[in-house]
Amino acid sequence: MAEHRSAPLVGRLVVVGLGLIGGSFAKGLRERGMCREVVGVDLDAESRRLAVQLGVVDRCESELAAACVGADVIMLAVPILAMEKVLAQLADLDLGAAVLTDAGSAKGNVVRAARRALGERFARFVPGHPIAGSEKSGVEAANGKLYRRHKVILTPLAETDAGALALVDGLWRALDADVEHMSVEHHDEVLAATSHLPHLLAFGLVDSLAHQSENLEIFRYAAGGFRDFTRIAGSDPLMWHDIFLANREAVLRILDRFRSDLDVLREAVDRGDGHHLLGVFTRARVAREHFSKILAQRAYVDAMHSNDLIFLAQPGGSLSGRIRVPGDKSISHRSIMLGSLAEGTTEVEGFLEGEDALATIQAFRDMGVVIEGPHHGRVTVHGVGLHGLKAPAGPLYMGNSGTSMRLLSGLLAAQPFDTVLTGDPSLSKRPMNRVAKPLREMGAVIDTGPEGRPPLSIKGGQRLTGMHYEMPMASAQVKSCLLLAGLYAEGPTAVTEPAPTRDHTERMLRGFGYPVEVQGATAQVESGHKLTATHIEVPADISSAAFFLVAASIAENSELVLEHVGINPTRTGVIDILKLMGGDITLENQREVGGEPVADIRVRSARLKGIEIPEDLVPLAIDEFPVLFVAAACAEGRTVLRGAEELRVKESDRIQVMADGLQACGVKAEPTPDGIVIDGGPIGGGEVWAHGDHRIAMSFSIASLRASAPIRIHDCANVATSFPNFLALCAQVGVRVAREGEQ
Numbered sequence: 001m002a003e004h005r006s007a008p009l010v011g012r013l014v015v016v017g018l019g020l021i022g023g024s025f026a027k028g029l030r031e032r033g034m035c036r037e038v039v040g041v042d043l044d045a046e047s048r049r050l051a052v053q054l055g056v057v058d059r060c061e062s063e064l065a066a067a068c069v070g071a072d073v074i075m076l077a078v079p080i081l082a083m084e085k086v087l088a089q090l091a092d093l094d095l096g097a098a099v100l101t102d103a104g105s106a107k108g109n110v111v112r113a114a115r116r117a118l119g120e121r122f123a124r125f126v127p128g129h130p131i132a133g134s135e136k137s138g139v140e141a142a143n144g145k146l147y148r149r150h151k152v153i154l155t156p157l158a159e160t161d162a163g164a165l166a167l168v169d170g171l172w173r174a175l176d177a178d179v180e181h182m183s184v185e186h187h188d189e190v191l192a193a194t195s196h197l198p199h200l201l202a203f204g205l206v207d208s209l210a211h212q213s214e215n216l217e218i219f220r221y222a223a224g225g226f227r228d229f230t231r232i233a234g235s236d237p238l239m240w241h242d243i244f245l246a247n248r249e250a251v252l253r254i255l256d257r258f259r260s261d262l263d264v265l266r267e268a269v270d271r272g273d274g275h276h277l278l279g280v281f282t283r284a285r286v287a288r289e290h291f292s293k294i295l296a297q298r299a300y301v302d303a304m305h306s307n308d309l310i311f312l313a314q315p316g317g318s319l320s321g322r323i324r325v326p327g328d329k330s331i332s333h334r335s336i337m338l339g340s341l342a343e344g345t346t347e348v349e350g351f352l353e354g355e356d357a358l359a360t361i362q363a364f365r366d367m368g369v370v371i372e373g374p375h376h377g378r379v380t381v382h383g384v385g386l387h388g389l390k391a392p393a394g395p396l397y398m399g400n401s402g403t404s405m406r407l408l409s410g411l412l413a414a415q416p417f418d419t420v421l422t423g424d425p426s427l428s429k430r431p432m433n434r435v436a437k438p439l440r441e442m443g444a445v446i447d448t449g450p451e452g453r454p455p456l457s458i459k460g461g462q463r464l465t466g467m468h469y470e471m472p473m474a475s476a477q478v479k480s481c482l483l484l485a486g487l488y489a490e491g492p493t494a495v496t497e498p499a500p501t502r503d504h505t506e507r508m509l510r511g512f513g514y515p516v517e518v519q520g521a522t523a524q525v526e527s528g529h530k531l532t533a534t535h536i537e538v539p540a541d542i543s544s545a546a547f548f549l550v551a552a553s554i555a556e557n558s559e560l561v562l563e564h565v566g567i568n569p570t571r572t573g574v575i576d577i578l579k580l581m582g583g584d585i586t587l588e589n590q591r592e593v594g595g596e597p598v599a600d601i602r603v604r605s606a607r608l609k610g611i612e613i614p615e616d617l618v619p620l621a622i623d624e625f626p627v628l629f630v631a632a633a634c635a636e637g638r639t640v641l642r643g644a645e646e647l648r649v650k651e652s653d654r655i656q657v658m659a660d661g662l663q664a665c666g667v668k669a670e671p672t673p674d675g676i677v678i679d680g681g682p683i684g685g686g687e688v689w690a691h692g693d694h695r696i697a698m699s700f701s702i703a704s705l706r707a708s709a710p711i712r713i714h715d716c717a718n719v720a721t722s723f724p725n726f727l728a729l730c731a732q733v734g735v736r737v738a739r740e741g742e743q
């Protein structure tokens with residue numbers, strides 16, 4: 001590959017210290033033609049000889065003074081405790097307008113030394129730290145690409161010259177590093193925690209075991225954990241000795257904090273407190289997975305590309321086979337919420353391992369609940385009882401999940417501690433007054449962002465009073481929110497809905513032994529009872545199955561069985577609507593599992609026709625409309641939807657976004673304030689935008705089955721919120737959609 005070359009940024013670069021770090025900096029800039037000349041200085045003659053031989057530098061000098069003549073940039077890459085001496089030597093030289101920078105792993109002491117030594121010239125010193133260690137060392141290991149996609153932290157001070165900073169920043173960027181600027185203090189704290197403390201523990205553990213063991217015999221058995229944990233104890237002792245002396249204050253602060261956590265762990269082991277241990281271990285494991293993802297992304301996601309995950313759907317195809325789509329999202333959320341508030345241990349099976357349900361798990365972990373899993377859909381929730389939640393350390397992040405935020409707001413309004421609920425950009429646009437207002441009527445103290453949007457700040461320690469609330473819109477989230485608040489309120493809390501909505505909360509409360517009275521459109525609870533842990537089997541999500549119900553209906557020669565799908569009558573609107581359109585759908589093997597009806601659903605290709613969708617079916621199919629619009633586009637004649645304004649406040653404005661996408665594919669689709677009018681006809685290919693809405697992304701993937709050319713769908717990452725294995729199941733049954741570039 002041709003090396004990327006540009007006009008030289010600097011005339012003469014001097015690199016002091018030709019180890020891995022300095023050598024790689026010199027070599028990378030030299031290879032890219034960023035300097036007219038690169039001069040190396042090192043005390044070691046062999047390093048100097050090798051540096052020239054390996055093309056790391058143009059020439060070498062043994063004396064600092066000789067090397068620095070005419071220098072434009074001087075990089076100090078010497079051991080950190082040698083920095084002070086080199087800086088003092090530099091102070092005696094005439095450096096003209098040269099810019100100085102360094103690559104030391106601790107910044108506080110280098111900056112102090114530089115300020116002392118350089119006087120006026122301190123403004124031309126740009127402190128830096130490339131985070132790119134390697135087990136290799138020495139100039140022989142110098143690698144011009146070492147810094148590619150690695151973080152480089154610059155810690156400029158108030159007096160640092162802006163031009164000098166821009167120059168050093170530009171050099172690192174020329175090496176494809178991700179440059180960040182932060183304060184000296186922040187740098188040293190962060191590095192003490194993420195790098196210095198782990199090294200101290202690794203060195204300390206190996207040494208401690210080595211001198212305790214009489215004959216070192218134990219190391220013969222020290223495979224796995226020991227080897228992994230102590231890999232970094234193989235690092236350069238002299239270098240680390242320097243780092244700990246240089247960053248002493250920050251290391252001591254983090255070490256003290258860790259020591260007190262370690263004491264708590266010790267006490268838990270001593271007391272046989274498995275609950276505490278499990279709490280620490282499960283939280284740590286999730287945190288570790290989270291970090292690994294962040295780290296992996298750094299390695300694979302090119303900074304040039306944004307986060308736009310594109311699905312490319314190829315035209316045509318037919319479906320066959322039997323599949324089970326992932327667990328029901330609504331039921332998964334509730335299993336964690338009620339399991340956490342129950343007394344005893346709740347086992348959940350079939351749990352949705354999608355980001356929305358994981359956000360709910362994380363929120364309860366943040367409030368001190370020990371939750372094991374999910375592992376292959378199994379989750380174990382160690383309930384803390386209705387009054388056992390603890391104050392979280394920071395805001396609870398709900399990601400993309402409206403259900404998490406709205407249901408939790410009811411529960412949190414009644415807790416003794418304050419909470420703040422935040423979400424991603426999509427959730428941050430969604431209306432929260434629908435829950436905040438009635439909760440305030442019950443005595444809750446809640447602040448929202450502008451126009452009733454997140455974040456929600458909920459004040460703890462309020463006494464809630466039950467009430468009878470007539471909901472202005474048919475929303476299971478609002479109903480559930482108020483019922484959860486009602487578990488803590490004085491007197492009965494009743495909610496009347498204008499039309500039936502999903503009743504998973506009512507069913508599951510009963511499953512946990514909590515009395516719920518339902519009369520007609522009104523559900524009522526009263527405080528003073530308790531939840532008792534139970535076993536929950538989550539059926540497959542009919543909202544996810546819906547994509548395949550439509551897919552197998554519109555694609556020719558298709559027959560598909562969707563196994564173990566939840567067919568709670570408050571959720572089956574999609575089946576009713578497809579049947580009204582002429583769909584060939586049969587329910588087999590109907591049964592009840594843990595209080596929820598379940599069936600295998602067989603669906604075959606059918607000639608669909610347009611219909612006027614009965615308004616009473618709207619709340620029963622609320623999440624399925626995006627894909628039902630695709631069915632309408634493939635149907636003969638006109639389909640009209642009314643009374644569905646709620647679709648405008650989901651993860652996206654689903655009426656507008658679907659209309660835009662269908663139109664882009666040549667379909668006649670006219671949005672109305674509360675619905676849409678779609679005339680069935682041919683579907684072309686096209687470029688569409690999912691606007692971060694999982695259901696839009698999946699709907700256009702399905703539309704491709706009847707398209708005449710590929711459909712390119714932008715912004716699909718959120719498919720993982722509800723249906724993480726969507727693409728794999730598509731491939732399994734014959735829908736030809738994949739991430740762009742992976743076909």
Ligand SMILES: O=C(O)C1=C[C@@H](OP(=O)(O)O)[C@@H](O)[C@H](O)C1
Pocket residue numbers: 329330331403474475476477478480502622623646
């Ligand atoms: O209670 C629930 O689990 C849900 C209720 C519905 O929202 P609304 O109550 O806002 O209609 C639905 O759209 C959402 O996906 C899940």
Ligand SMILES: C=C(OP(=O)(O)O)C(=O)O
Pocket residue numbers: 329356400401402403404623650651695722
């Ligand atoms: C509306 C949805 O979810 P939520 O409100 O939980 O974000 C959905 O999944 O379609």
